[in-house]
Amino acid sequence: MEGDTYSGLDNGTQLDGKVVQIFQKSFVQVQNILDQNRFLINEINQNHESKIPDNLSRNVGLIRELNNNIRRVVDLYADLSSTFSKSMDTSSEEDLSVAMRSDAKAGHKRNRPV
Numbered sequence: 001m002e003g004d005t006y007s008g009l010d011n012g013t014q015l016d017g018k019v020v021q022i023f024q025k026s027f028v029q030v031q032n033i034l035d036q037n038r039f040l041i042n043e044i045n046q047n048h049e050s051k052i053p054d055n056l057s058r059n060v061g062l063i064r065e066l067n068n069n070i071r072r073v074v075d076l077y078a079d080l081s082s083t084f085s086k087s088m089d090t091s092s093e094e095d096l097s098v099a100m101r102s103d104a105k106a107g108h109k110r111n112r113p114v
Contacts, residue, residue, distance in 0.1 A: 019087045
């Protein structure tokens with residue numbers, strides 16, 4: 001998979017296989033955290049509805065855990081955004097470099113204004 005490229009974007013930009021692996025891994029992590037959050041929210045709701053003092057006290061810790069999980073998801077998405085931006089910058093630079101080399105090989109010269 002390393003060295004593979006994927007051109008799934010509308011503008012034809014290709015993504016390196018390593019970047020795709022990073023995306024997949026991050027999205028799996030995000031999904032796992034969101035699944036855990038669903039269970040936490042269900043437990044928090046059940047504790048709240050029960051109105052039992054011990055259950056209500058337990059909700060404090062569960063809500064903290066939920067908040068920490070949300071922070072982790074935000075951090076993962078921020079990392080994904082950064083990775084994607086860097087890969088697009090690198091891809092654009094490579095495209096420009098290839099275009100410049102092909103122009104040079106074809107003997108294209110810039111015309112100077114008179």
